Amino acid sequence: MSAYEQSPLDLGAVCQRWRNHRHSWRPADEGGFNPTRYRVHEMPNDLVHTARAFVLTHHYSRSWPPVRFAYGLIDTAAPPAGRLVGVLTLGIPTQAAVLTSVFSRLTPYEESLELNRLVLLDDVPANAETWAQARAFRLAAARGIRGIVAHSDPEPRTRLTAHGPETIFPGHYGTIYQAKGMDYLGKTRPRRQTLLPDGSVLHDRAMSKIRNNERGRGGVERRLVALGARPREAGEPGRAWLMEALHAVGAQGVRHGGLHRYAAYIGPRTGRRLAVTSYPYPKADQGGAAA
Incomplete structure (x- = not known):
């Protein structure tokens, strides 16, 4: 803002x-x-x-x-x-x-x-x-x-x-x-948040879309692929792919003071x-x- x-x-x-x-x-x-x-x-x-x-x-x-x-x-x-x-x-x-x-x-x-x-x-x-x-x-x-x-x-x-x-x-x-x-x-x-290497935050709601195969997950997945994650294969469990993708792009969990x-x-x-x-x-x- x-x-x-x-x-x-x-x-x-x-x-x-x-x-x-x-x-x-x-x-x-x-x-x-x-x-x-x-x-x-x-x-x-x-x-x-x-x-x-x-x-x-x-x-x-x-x-x-x-x-x-x-x-x-x-x-x-x-x-x-x-x-x-x-x-x-x-x-x-x-x-x-x-x-x-x-x-x-x-x-x-x-x-x-x-x-x-x-x-x-x-x-x-x-x-x-x-x-x-x-x-x-x-x-x-x-x-x-x-x-x-x-x-x-x-x-x-x-x-x-x-x-x-x-x-x-x-x-x-x-x-x-x-x-x-x-x-x-x-x-x-205060809360924990996931920071991506481009400086943006990957919010919990976005990650839950991948884990639970919800509508809108495609945009979140493309965002991670653009940062270096491999594309998710058809039928691949979202939770496992997300863990691998976060590691691949170098995401960090940090404490935010509010x-x-x-x-x-x-x-x-x-x-x-x-x-x-x-x-x-x-x-x-x-x-x-x-x-």
Whole structure:
């Protein structure tokens, strides 16, 4: 996700940007963002594949989560009729409790969603994040969404290259959500996760699709084959193949200290306080890009 962050080089307040899975920084005080030049549009079903391709091309995670609504940031000054320069998505988290634990009176997936991707290209001027997020939330509220949960990952992520480890994500602590006035709900529980050599996470749900021969396992298998695993043979047990594939690609099990968690009501409920306890906002020295 893109956010105002403190850079690893202690350059001060900066905005994180992306291109081809590589992050870069723009000073938050650089100026130059002209809101009259940009528009935020909900991307209809026939254009969701465009949003998906954009996220897969540029976001460090190299993945597309379950999405209900995708919003595109359009640079109207780019010929011939505007250019897609950012994507924000609202979707379905791994379990309903992510939503119901915060918005107990909202129907999960129908009235509450997770902000699960936000990525802007490196030529978008600083301070566009909050502007784009506010307009996406306004469009979501018009569709009946009343609550949003968002997470930020404070732990850096690296990938292996021919020249050694390369940082592809320095970690962030959610300053964009703080700027939007979202409530901070603390960190999620620490957990174990499986890191692949390209720096992406292979989630437990993805691995269970292979183990149990579930629908959608093909994409997960192709992802591992692209990293060096042999193709799975017809009829081969998924559990055994997965163990071999993880070893072949050099996957690592690591401990993750938890995500920063934010939430807010939107639409007519904007400004309403959450029933759950909120905490002071975390800063860089509490886990983030400068930690």
